[in-house]
Amino acid sequence: xxxxxxxxxxxxxxxxxxxxxxxxxxxxxxxxxxxxxxxxxxxxxxxxxxxxxxxxxxxxxxxxxxxxxxxxxxxxxxxxxxxxxxxxxxxxxxxxxxxxxxxxxxxxxxxxxxxxxxxxxxxxxxxxxxxxxxxxxxxxxxxxxxxxxxxxxxxxxxxxxxxxxxxxxxxxxxxxxxxxxxxxxxxxxxxxxxxxxxxxxxxxxxxxxxxxxxxxxxxxxxxxxxxxxxxxxxxxxxxxxxxxxxxxxxxxxxxxxxxxxxxxxxxxxxxxxxxxxxxxxxxxxxxxxxxxxxxxxxxxxxxxxxxxxxxxxxxxxxxxxxxxxxxxxxxxxxxxxxxxxxxxxxxxxxxxxxxxxxxxxxxxxxxxxxxxxxxxxxxxxxxxxxxxxxxxxxxxxxxxxxxxxxxxxxxxxxxxxxxxxxxxxxxxxxxxxxxxxxxxxxxxxxxxxxxxxxxxxxxxxxxxxxxxxxxxxxxxxxxxxxxxxxxxxxxxxxxxxxxxxxxxxxxxxxxxxxxxxxxxxxxxxxxxxxxxxxxxxxxxxxxxxxxxxxxxxxxxxxxxxxxxxxxxxxxxxxxxxxxxxxxxxxxxxxxxxxxxxxxxxxxxxxxxxxxxxxxxxxxxxxxxxxxxxxxxxxxxxxxxxxxxxxxxxxxxxxxxxxxxxxxxxxxxxxxxxxxxxxxxxxxxxxxxxxxx
Amino acid sequence: xxxxxxxxxxxxxxxxxxxxxxxxxxxxxxxxxxxxxxxxxxxxxxxxxxxxxxxxxxxxxxxxxxxxxxxxxxxxxxxxxxxxxxxxxxxxxxxxxxxxxxxxxxxxxxxxxxxxxxxxxxxxx
Numbered sequence: 001x002x003x004x005x006x007x008x009x010x011x012x013x014x015x016x017x018x019x020x021x022x023x024x025x026x027x028x029x030x031x032x033x034x035x036x037x038x039x040x041x042x043x044x045x046x047x048x049x050x051x052x053x054x055x056x057x058x059x060x061x062x063x064x065x066x067x068x069x070x071x072x073x074x075x076x077x078x079x080x081x082x083x084x085x086x087x088x089x090x091x092x093x094x095x096x097x098x099x100x101x102x103x104x105x106x107x108x109x110x111x112x113x114x115x116x117x118x119x120x121x122x123x124x125x126x127x128x129x130x131x132x133x134x135x136x137x138x139x140x141x142x143x144x145x146x147x148x149x150x151x152x153x154x155x156x157x158x159x160x161x162x163x164x165x166x167x168x169x170x171x172x173x174x175x176x177x178x179x180x181x182x183x184x185x186x187x188x189x190x191x192x193x194x195x196x197x198x199x200x201x202x203x204x205x206x207x208x209x210x211x212x213x214x215x216x217x218x219x220x221x222x223x224x225x226x227x228x229x230x231x232x233x234x235x236x237x238x239x240x241x242x243x244x245x246x247x248x249x250x251x252x253x254x255x256x257x258x259x260x261x262x263x264x265x266x267x268x269x270x271x272x273x274x275x276x277x278x279x280x281x282x283x284x285x286x287x288x289x290x291x292x293x294x295x296x297x298x299x300x301x302x303x304x305x306x307x308x309x310x311x312x313x314x315x316x317x318x319x320x321x322x323x324x325x326x327x328x329x330x331x332x333x334x335x336x337x338x339x340x341x342x343x344x345x346x347x348x349x350x351x352x353x354x355x356x357x358x359x360x361x362x363x364x365x366x367x368x369x370x371x372x373x374x375x376x377x378x379x380x381x382x383x384x385x386x387x388x389x390x391x392x393x394x395x396x397x398x399x400x401x402x403x404x405x406x407x408x409x410x411x412x413x414x415x416x417x418x419x420x421x422x423x424x425x426x427x428x429x430x431x432x433x434x435x436x437x438x439x440x441x442x443x444x445x446x447x448x449x450x451x452x453x454x455x456x457x458x459x460x461x462x463x464x465x466x467x468x469x470x471x472x473x474x475x476x477x478x479x480x481x482x483x484x485x486x487x488x489x490x491x492x493x494x495x496x497x498x499x500x501x502x503x504x505x506x507x508x509x510x511x512x513x514x515x516x517x518x519x520x521x522x523x524x525x526x527x528x529x530x531x532x533x534x535x536x537x538x539x540x541x542x543x544x545x546x547x548x549x550x551x552x553x554x555x556x557x558x559x560x561x562x563x564x565x566x567x568x569x570x571x572x573x574x575x576x577x578x579x580x581x582x583x584x585x586x587x588x589x590x591x592x593x594x595x596x597x598x599x600x601x602x603x604x605x606x607x608x609x610x611x612x613x614x615x616x617x618x619x620x621x622x623x624x625x626x627x628x629x630x631x632x633x634x635x636x637x638x639x640x641x642x643x644x645x646x647x648x649x650x651x652x653x654x655x656x657x658x659x660x661x662x663x664x665x666x667x668x669x670x671x672x673x674x675x676x677x678x679x680x681x682x683x684x685x686x687x688x689x690x691x692x
Numbered sequence: 693x694x695x696x697x698x699x700x701x702x703x704x705x706x707x708x709x710x711x712x713x714x715x716x717x718x719x720x721x722x723x724x725x726x727x728x729x730x731x732x733x734x735x736x737x738x739x740x741x742x743x744x745x746x747x748x749x750x751x752x753x754x755x756x757x758x759x760x761x762x763x764x765x766x767x768x769x770x771x772x773x774x775x776x777x778x779x780x781x782x783x784x785x786x787x788x789x790x791x792x793x794x795x796x797x798x799x800x801x802x803x804x805x806x807x808x809x810x811x812x813x814x815x816x817x
Binding site: 287290291293294295297298299301302305306309330 | 702704705708709711712715775796797798800
């Protein structure tokens with residue numbers, strides 16, 4: 001039984017009983033012992049007194065040597081039960097008279113008398129006393145008594161003591177068992193409460209405080225702890241619930257996204273397949289269309305030769321007509337196929353380094369018949385440092401051929417001049433080809449549609465001058481494919497000047513094979529048709545700002561749509577699909593950040609660059625939320641213009657409804673009546689075209 | 693009169709080219725596939741070969757390689773006739789050993805010039 005692990009109740013009771021028991025025992029024992037000791041002492045005094053009395057009484061007898069008288073005196077001692085023996089000794093130590101109690105065994109009698117006084121010898125009290133008569137010593141008296149009085153007293157005391165202890169012990173037990181509750185009660189209650197809390201895991205339980213003592217404070221502490229746990233538990237459960245909700249939400253979203261992904265993937269595959277089919281189609285058609293046509297042209301040529309030999313001159317004209325029609329058809333087919341290829345993004349660049357002057361010379365020679373047909377003369381000026389360039393020579397030839405044949409077609413008895421030189425712009429070398437003629441010129445209306453296919457301004461012109469109407473469209477696209485620029489200056493009746501700038505080192509080389517794999521062309525083209533390159537959406541609640549921005553941007557040549565609120569802005573953005581959105585931050589009903597968020601969250605709109613324009617300086621937030629640029633009001637207009645231009649350049653590789661002839665970066669002649677999109681428009685090897 | 697071997701699978705093209713070459717004064721032998729072309733090159737010993745590239749049985753590149761590897765036929769100049777004008781086709785033509793190439797559809801004047809050039813070179817031997 002390990003005392004240490006007894007319950008509090010028992011410990012307390014034990015402690016109480018022990019202490020009280022100890023108190024009782026010690027005090028009683030002390031008290032009783034003292035009493036017994038003093039009793040013993042008084043016993044001895046008593047016997048001494050008795051010895052004196054006997055001595056007096058015996059003195060005469062002893063002096064007169066009366067033994068019998070002495071014995072009689074001694075025998076009076078039988079009245080006292082506890083006196084065991086008495087002996088009178090003569091002066092010289094001889095026994096004179098004695099008394100021995102009846103029930104005594106043979107007592108031990110000392111022979112020579114010990115010292116005077118009393119002593120406790122064994123279980124007897126002995127007294128020695130001088131007997132004197134009139135001051136004269138006559139003998140000694142020895143008195144022996146047993147301790148029966150003391151013994152019975154001691155025994156009595158012992159039993160009293162015992163019963164005392166027992167009774168008080170019992171009472172202590174009762175009292176302590178009642179009083180220990182003061183301590184153990186609250187503790188047990190605390191223990192119970194704790195057990196209950198851990199069993200039921202309910203933290204709103206509280207332990208009752210009984211008293212304001214240490215245990216009370218312990219209970220307070222415990223309760224505080226419980227309420228903290230309860231709080232945290234509640235918070236935890238809330239968070240958990242929220243987390244569950246969130247997780248479900250997210251999972252839902254993920255499922256949704258995955259579905260969308262699947263759909264997109266399917267669409268992508270479909271688009272890829274469509275494109276592959278298109279390529280295959282183009283490749284096949286190319287060959288299939290040309291083959292019979294070549295036969296037509298070839299045979300009619302042959303027939304012409306044979307007829308010539310045979311001398312049947314009258315048939316030659318007819319044969320020549322066949323030939324002419326065939327050749328015309330062939331060039332139409334070639335042009336159409338080229339354009340289709342470009343539109344499908346299948347047109348690649350095959351770069352090689354070649355000598356420019358040589359190429360020009362060859363071309364001019366080839367075109368000599370066409371030029372002299374209209375009695376035109378040609379002048380060629382080639383810069384001395386021309387050297388070589390790296391480009392797709394076939395395309396360059398085609399472009400120049402187109403320009404030169406146009407020049408010859410539309411000029412009569414005039415001059416065609418070709419100027420080629422090299423210049424450096426921004427660390428890059430550029431070759432400039434300038435083809436000028438003194439022909440019929442181009443009207444403003446015609447200029448608007450110049451580089452578009454199939455709009456050879458007047459049908460009558462087409463009839464009169466021949467051609468497919470596709471040459472410039474193709475040239476334009478070739479120039480752009482090589483990252484160059486092409487522009488025209490002309491007034492009706494005053495001839496025309498076509499200028500082509502090409503990089504001396506054309507860089508984007510894309511093999512046909514590689515292009516076949518680029519399937520994002522299709523969707524890109526779709527976007528291009530939707531996006532109106534020239535529209536800017538301005539979102540600002542301040543009408544003055546809207547007005548100013550509109551005017552400024554319109555002057556730059558853009559079409560501006562303005563919204564006074566975020567809602568309106570979002571709606572318009574979807575309708576108009578602008579090139580760029582400028583967005584104010586501080587707006588009453590819908591703050592700019594929220595609008596930005598919405599713009600970026602909507603898949604239709606997320607691609608549109610957003611320029612934040614605001615007084616608030618919070619660039620980081622702007623960029624985090626997806627803004628492309630961040631301008632602080634008052635707006636630096638030039639900066640804005642540059643930014644918009646950059647976005648447009650990045651966006652377009654383009655071949656859109658080139659409403660305007662793209663002016664060269666440094667050639668700042670705004671085109672009359674055109675949308676006037678200024679600036680460089682660069683191709684990036686990926687040619688996207690509105691799917692008309 | 694110089695003998696031309698024409699290897700061309702398209703009947704009309706073959707017909708046209710043969711007749712025009714004949715009128716120009718050449719003797720023309722024609723093959724309609726690569727294998728036949730290879731055979732005729734050995735048996736007919738032409739002065740020049742016009743080799744279409746896309747041929748059945750054995751394509752033009754293959755025939756050219758074989759002919760240029762063979763001592764007996766190595767000396768015969770070969771003009772490749774290709775439908776494409778890609779740089780890759782051009783380089784390949786010269787890689788396999790062609791002496792010149794021309795694009796289809798054939799422009800007879802241009803082709804004649806090339807033929808004449810190659811024959812002139814040959815003449816002395």
